């Protein structure tokens with residue numbers, strides 16, 4: 001969606017188990033805290049198998065052991081989740097932590113990036129408390145996403161692990177531009193607009209310089225913006241190739257916002273890692289994505305929210321018409337792509353609808369063709385693979401971050417259990433304690 005963002009300061013306290021004296025400095029040095037989590041049922045996200053009465057051993061921010069035969073040493077803290085189903089923290093690969101649905105014109109004309117910056121931390125906490133311990137944030141203004149990510153990493157703010165894309169890379173007059181207004185109306189701030197190979201390369205260098213973890217390209221027109229046809233490509237093949245080539249040179253992956261069939265194919269051909277939305281994909285596009293292993297990140301819940309709330313959200317009629325046109329087709333095409341074996345990762349476009357509602361999309365993924373296990377894998381192991389964080393997040397295994405959630409029931413039977421997460425740990429620190 002669009003272009004604004006946020007940081008801030010909350011406090012979190014790290015519990016410390018005991019203290020040792022450093023031989024080198026004589027200063028007290030904190031030994032990593034050790035915790036044992038007792039899980040009634042533990043989901044293995046790689047296989048979908050469930051182990052009863054498992055133990056997860058944690059030291060500092062990492063998992064050191066997990067399984068049914070892991071002994072619990074006498075001196076460690078025990079967290080009792082014996083009446084719960086335990087699994088790795090969830091991953092949302094398409095968020096905008098710096099936006100929240102408000103009113104279209106109010107947001108454009110009455111809010112500044114500072115408004116965005118002072119509220120983003122609220123959404124970050126909400127997302128974490130909903131069980132999403134990692135997000136890939138795909139587009140924010142003014143590098144607020146970088147500031148938020150850094151504040152979370154320092155421990156100043158509570159929120160998920162973040163990969164951030166900074167400014168969306170788009171064409172003049174395209175989805176990332178502010179369209180439909182007087183040419184005399186100008187907004188300040190950093191621009192993510194670039195036309196032609198040279199401008200594109202320069203913009204990507206600028207984004208990487210100031211903290212981008214990945215690059216977000218706007219390959220086609222969008223829904224929640226006033227430019228014309230929702231599916232039209234907005235970069236030439238040459239421009240898309242340059243985006244991916246330049247990003248690759250800096251070690252960055254590219255996510256392509258793409259609704260229309262031709263733009264999707266150009267982006268896949270250019271070598272993007274993921275297609276976001278994918279609404280109007282055709283059979284050839286599905287085949288290309290499967291062959292190349294390109295991920296589809298389809299936000300198949302948020303139309304429900306937008307269409308139900310559109311009066312309040314204040315979108316122009318043109319945008320609502322686009323939304324009506326695209327919503328159902330996108331879901332049918334999601335089912336087709338899933339059936340064809342395209343790689344899927346979970347991404348919701350949270351920010352277009354309220355943060356913390358991320359898990360509502362699981363039920364839609366099941367409705368449109370996935371098993372609950374596949375939907376969970378999209379938000380764990382597959383998402384981790386898309387982020388390049390395999391074995392660090394999305395699994396409960398030795399060496400992975402101690403990012404752990406728990407629910408009361410069995411999400412493999414009823415995936416809506418994930419909408420009611422009762423326990424959240426990130427990096428060995430409990431952010432929501434089970435009652």
Ligand SMILES: [Zn+2]
Nearest residue numbers: 001096138349
């Ligand atoms: Zn988006």
